[in-house]
Structure formats: C-alpha cells, structure tokens
Amino acid sequence: MRRGSNNLPSTGTWKTIFKIAWRNVVRHGKRTAFTIITMCFGIGLYIGLDSIFKGMDKAGLENIINLTDSSVRISTDKYEAERNSLPLDYGLSKIPELEKYIMSNDGVEAITLRTRFLGQLSNGMDSIPVTGIAIDPVTDPKVFTIPKYIEGNWFSENSQANEIVLGKRLAGELGAGINDWIILSSRTKYDTQNADDFLIIGLIDAPEVSLNTHGMLLSFKDAEEFLDLEELRTEIAVRMKNRINIEDLMKDSKIVAQNIQKEFPGLSAQSFEEVGKQFLEISKSKSKATGVIIFTILLIAGVGIANTVLMSVYSRIREIGVLRAFGLQRKDISKLFLVEGAIIGVIGSLAGVILGIIFVSYLIFFGIPAEKMMGSIDMTGLYMGKIIYGHWSTKTIIVGAIFGFIVAVFAGSFPARKAAKMEVTDAIHFI
C-alpha cells in the first residue's frame, strides 16, 4: 500500500491547528488572562529594572568622569597602592614632559593636576573628616564639571583670603554657609599638624554623594602654604573628547591609559571603567538578584501556562480522539497544544514588552529619585544622583520577549506530551 510520506503537516493543517488553538485560547479568555498578566508583569519588570540598573551604571560612570576621577586618572604606582590614605608622598615627577605626552594622545581634550589629602573641618564645636582636593581653579573646570553645581562662587584669581568650596550637605552638618569662616586642619607633607581659617565661598550640590557629604576643594595657591606642598602633585586627571556612546569613550580612555603606562613605567593610569569596577560589580550582583525575582515570576507564569494548557487537554480529550481518528498523528496533537502554549507566550511576551517599553519610556523621560531606589543608605555612594534615568536597551527587550516565549513553549510542552500519549480508543470514548 502506498501512502504519502509527508511527515510535516501541510500549511492547511497548520492553519487548522492554529485556528483551533487560537479559538480555544480566546474561548477560555479568563483562564488564560491571569497567566498572561503574570507573564506581562514578569517581562515588563525585567525590562524596566534592567533599564534602571543600566541607567544607574551610566550615571555612576558619568559621575566618575565628570565629578570625581575623570576619564583617565594618573598617579604613581606607589601612590595608587596607598590611595586609600591619600598620602602626601609619591608625587608625580617630570610633570611637563608627562603633560605634553598625554596631550599628544588622540582624543584627549584637557588635563588638570590635583593633590588629594585628608583633613578635618570644624566649626569650633564639631569636626568632620573631609577629603580635600587641591586644584588648579583654571584648568580643573576644563576636566571636571563641578562649577556647574556650585552655589555661591568659584575660586577667584586674586583673592587675598584662604578660600574653600565644600559639599552642601557637609556645610549643612557643620551649620555653616557661604561667607562663613571655618577651621580646616590637616597633616602637612612633613607630617606636622596644621590648622587655619578658611572662607567658604561656594557650596557643591552635585549628583554625587561623596562630594556632597565630604568633598572640599581649595586652590593650589592656598594649599601650597597650608600643606607645605612644594609643588607636590599626586594626580593628573584627563578629559577625553566627548563620544555619544559611553562604550566608545570607554575604549578611547582605555587606550590612553595603556599608552601612558607603557610610556612611563612606574605610573598607574586608570580609565573610568577601572575606577568604577567596584560599583559595576555591585550593580551586576543587583541585576543578578532581580534576575532571580524575574525568574521566579516567569516560573509562576510557566506553571500557569502548563496548568492552563493541561486543563485544555483534559477538557478536550474526546476532541483529541476525533482528530486522531481522522488521521492526525500523535505529534500533530502535541503541536495543537504546543501552539496553544506558544500563543499564550506570544501574547504574554508582547504585553510584557509593551509594559516594559512604557516603564523604560517613563524612566528615560522622568527618571526616578535615587533615594527611592536605594533608600537612605548610600551603600554605593558613587552613583547617588538625584534622579536616575533609565537606559534604553533593545537587547534586553528582545531577550525578555524571547525568554518569555521559550518559557511558554517549554511549559506547554508537558501537557502537550500528555495529550499526545493518550490512546485514541480511550480518548474517543472518554466520558
């Protein structure tokens, strides 16, 4: 006996399989709605959270570039090893040569010198530890954007007094304001204690917690005397030419850092990515944690789909029998229910993507206050911006949709297999 050896159902059969599956999904709208809503929220949340985490990372990196460390931060190896204590040792040597070399690199726009130190600010009653940064008031704004966030004044060329600019929150805690005098004490380069009165000329209100809470700037002119610096410079900060894509800026900065290290053994040049590594790790582990949450939600959705399709199988046992009697094979029956799961998956994923895009759009246009995300604990310090904006990621959206779809098909495959396993004679006469 000859018969057709077409193993795949033709388009006509596929069409019928789709038609039956689709109408069953619609027919049991209520039953499937819950599953679809769960999936939708799972995927939407995944896309939204990923967007905000990416936005936080970006905001954090931008803070490093613009406010704290610049695109490439250069110190001596020895200084780098003891950076935590901000020693007034291990200064840079052959600075003019070094500067000339850095400026000759592609993509470098500006550089500035800095010397950091640890100090104490006191209003006469309380004293608070601060991170002092001695800067060049003319070149520093070419690398950092701190002046953008200053209330009051930036350093003037020819003032007579000792002047400082400090974090707004820090000033608030000391009960001090612009034009108040405050006592700064610190160890000098020769490890003697020194203290002096400084006039507060400006307050920093930047989207960067560390600056706001313990940042303090003064000019090299004042620092020279106060810290016995003798031209000691511990750090060079580099501003790179702007790139639209932060990944490109990352590459540019890395190349410059590598060049410098190669050219000047004994120097350590860190791109902003390396500086930010620590908090990028934190946000990575955060997105892992959300990954677990999303996985749980999708698991619930998966169980929902499996259950929905299983109910569909049980309520249609005789239908399965009829289709088998009219010549559909086991694998066609399994397709019928796989398609049903897949339809739920596609709707759920699509709804999730739409919800995700709504979340992301909101996050991109309005953002959310950092405090709301993190609570009042600034465990990450670095990226406590005021408002964190979402980041658009097509990849995340595609991953979310595909993952949702795969979960649905996988979940549907169990009841589908069950349906295919039924004996046709039992199915037809099933009461």
Add this chain to the structure above:
Amino acid sequence: MEKILELENVVKTYTKGDEKINALAGVNLSITKGEFTALVGPSGSGKTTLLNIIGCLDSPSVGNIFYNGSLLSNLTENELSDYRKEHISFIFQSFNLIPVLTVRENVELPLVIEQKLSKEEIKARADDILKAVGLKGKEDRFPRELSGGQEQRVAIARALVKEPFIILADEPTANLDSHTAEEIIDIMKNINSTRNATFIFSTHDLLVQKHARRVITIRDGFIHSDAKKEE
C-alpha cells in the same frame, strides 16, 4: 459483489490485572460495498472493540483483516493513522464535533487533514454534503448553537465528506430521542443508497436496528447471528 472488508479469526484480548478478557474471541466477517449493517448485542459484548479494530484505531491480538483485498498487518501506528486519514470515517455516540469550529469547518476538517484537494474543491464537497444532510444555511453556526440531531447530522456530513470506503458509527443514536434517532438513521440510509457508501453501526435500539439491511448479533465476543434482509 465487491468485498471490501474481510476479517479472519480476529481475536482481541485485554488484560485487566491478572485477568484476561477476550473482547473478541475469533470473529470471521466479510463486508461488501454499499452494505448498511447494524451490529447489535448486549453491553460489553464487543461491539465497540470490533468497530475500533475495523477502523484501524486498534490492532487485533490475533487474526487478519483485509481491506480491498490487501492485508493490513505489521503497520506502525503512524501508518494506521495515514490509512484512517484516507479511507475510514467515524460517527460517534456523543457527536464529538470540534466546539471551536463552525459547522462548515468541522465538515471540511477531514479533507484539510487529508491534504489532497484544493480549497475550492474542499468547499464544494462540504457544500454538497451539507445539503445532503439538510444543513444548508447553517454552515456558519457553532456546534453549541445546534440541537443534538443537527449535531449528529454535521458528524455524518463530516464522516462522508472525504468519500471513505467505510463509515463506522458506534451507537450513533444513543444520545438522541427516538424520533430524532430515526431521522438520523433515515439520513444515513439515504446516503447509503444514493452514494453507495458502506455503513457499519452499532446499536441496541430496536427501532434503529430495523432500518438495517443486515444485522450482526454479537455475544461474548462471538458472532451469534448474521441476518441479511431482502428489500
């Protein structure tokens, strides 16, 4: 007379726990084209089992079945499936229409599965058979909008649309009131004579049974009597 089906010493044994049940205990039977045969006998006598085996839904434990002279044995499940797809149709006691498909879609289904005809041919065939069972005008209804008698007429149309060489009906009237049951049997008989389609149906309803041209009585898996009526 053209013999289309021949059963040779067909035995079907079921095992329930330790117990072996001979649902069919050696059935010999031949069916010729265009017969209108009733299968009668008490509940549990083996009617359904016999119809399942004739319909390639199940295989006999022992014995041979010849379809149009060729022996179908050692066929895989999928091969049996393909055979059913082309040559055999079923009518069921509880109609078993696909609830989400319209009358027309239900009737077209076997042809869609069979994949032999064009869309237009399928539509023409469905129209033709729906007219024959008196359902013209109800093509776009869904099964839930029909009465039991109408549903069974759809099932008959569905069984006949692909012009199978045999139509098997297991208790096709058991879920219908006696008036509707006779109506359904009339339609089947009518199609049997106009299209020369071969029917075997099981029943325990005497009113239905009397319409048959041949009555086979089964008891305990054996053919107890086989009576052909002259018209």
